Amino acid sequence: MIICATGHRRLTMNTTDPKKFGKEYLGLRLKKWLSQQEGVEGCISGMALGFDTIFAQAVLKAGLPLWAYVPCMDQYKFWGEKDKSVYFSLLDQSAKVIYISREYHDNCMLYRNRRMVNDADMVVAYCDGVDISKKGGTMQTCRFATKQEKPVLNFFTDP
Secondary structure, eight states: OEEEEEEOSSOOOSOOOGGGOSHHHHHHHHHHHHHHOSSOOEEEEOOOTTHHHHHHHHHHHTTOOEEEEEEETTTTTTSOHHHHHHHHHHHHHOSEEEEEESSOOTTHHHHHHHHHHHHOSEEEEEOOSOOOSTTOHHHHHHHHHHHTTOOEEETTTOO
């Protein structure tokens, strides 16, 4: 089984319980869920900030192979130093790195998202339902996965 992830860069939480709020808790939930899956050949992250990064870290902590699908070679260009450091560390630990485009262009994120879904058996998402515009990448990816008859597990509302 191959699992890909899609989610928001800025995370909203669906709880006010301080013990169940934050990136660390979400990472623990993902790691626990990933550790319970059988027959995982690879886990695909789009390597964006936010949910993609949390998912990638959880994949490695669960001892599973991380596949990095990078939309363009300079994806990190406008990120802070800490985010860049985490990004390059994750790339170094990836079993596979695929660059969708050499340079940024208007559709490189869309192409990356579709490639991830096409290459995966299921999608793990973090979609708060607010991103309902046609421009929102997370919602578009979830819709595309559904059209491709791939199951979508939304960690905003599930596990």
